[in-house]
Amino acid sequence: MTGPAIRSWQAVQDEVRRRIARRVWKPGDYIPHEAELAREFGCARATVNRALRELAEEGLLDRRRKAGTRVALNPVRRARIDIQVIREEIEAKGAAFRHAVLVRELRAPPPDIRDRMGTGAGQAMLHLRTLYTADGAPYVHEDRWVNPEAVPAVLDETFSDISPNEWLVREVPFEGGDFTFSAMTSTPAEASVLSCAVGEGLFVLDRTTWSAGGVITSVRLVFHPGYRMQTEM
Amino acid sequence: MTGPAIRSWQAVQDEVRRRIARRVWKPGDYIPHEAELAREFGCARATVNRALRELAEEGLLDRRRKAGTRVALNPVRRARIDIQVIREEIEAKGAAFRHAVLVRELRAPPPDIRDRMGTGAGQAMLHLRTLYTADGAPYVHEDRWVNPEAVPAVLDETFSDISPNEWLVREVPFEGGDFTFSAMTSTPAEASVLSCAVGEGLFVLDRTTWSAGGVITSVRLVFHPGYRMQTEM
DNA sequence: CAGTGGTCTAGACCACCAG
């Protein structure tokens, strides 16, 4: 232990980050093993472990049993994106939230939706198209398919008071999902719903969620022009 | 302890997830405190703590000292996006990677870039425009500004053998950054570089990174039409 | 096989904050 003790896991993490940033430990280098760092810092190995484990999860370190810990060569940076309920996202900007259900029908989905949900060909789903507005301006257009086998109660809901987005988050527990971010060129139909020009670039989020009971819902959100999704690291 | 012991933190986490999914614990409910869960599961409190801490980080639980732990009402879902070096992203798809530097000049950046980087008006930066291709097809167009004060070595690099993206990741340690995902409509200039039609929706990633030494670089990546960024939860 | 990280434990003290 050369300097003052570094006893909290955050202090350890900061110190390790600093050494990597200052090239004391260079990309590809092995760093001392946990027990040795614990001795140097004057703390328990568990403390070092927690600090290093999180750095490994961030992609800054590569850790392998027996081999040891090394500074990652090409660090994979992990951006975390918080996806909250649309109403809260809009209200957080200080705007007035409203939603309007444009389409509500029970029918068999097109093939691409069947693919994504992994459901049978003839199976009917609840199809909902909803426009969410911020201070009256179109914010996002939601095109959603809900599996009534996984969520029978959805058939009794009119979604006049609560949006499909919020109702599902509140009422239906889900265990997993996948997200795809992309861009699309606005079609005349999208342009009309979002009150924008045809041929504008629009930000798109596709999401499919499931639980133990099977696939719950598959949804495409098409955002208004200029929408940005931000995150920090 | 009613059933068999649940001794690993993952088993504890799974069990808690199950109880939330099955509505044993409903949104808004307080769940038993750590010590009680440890007794029920037959494990140490630290084990329960690790399981619950991660669930709280995911946004599934709300934890506060003294108040206790409750199931989140409107869970904020966190999608994690891995941002790797472009070369690796392309080679992971089994395609051949190449890059070509289109522009390399030292000059003062436009106001919007100055804003993002928080640098002075007259300060010159290295401006680089680079096209990355996969099997010869345009993949992403990178428009980058590098701060030579933070990275003096950048002025000696021609980027013929290694791309600006990879060089910076390898050579320059950075401590933080922010990301913005959005969509744009392809201008004639972008369309020409990316070999796509004018007016197509394109996926855009803006990133600014810094370290203790100050702002390092600000970059805009404009991806080819049809690009998707995926993640799972 | 042996060295390293991964995890668990029992206990302790501290920090925060709702009542």
Added chain:
DNA sequence: TGGTGGTCTAGACCACTGT
């Protein structure tokens, strides 16, 4: 001010994997 989560410790055993 007491109850709860947040953290640290010293030690132990296990799991994986390079050699």
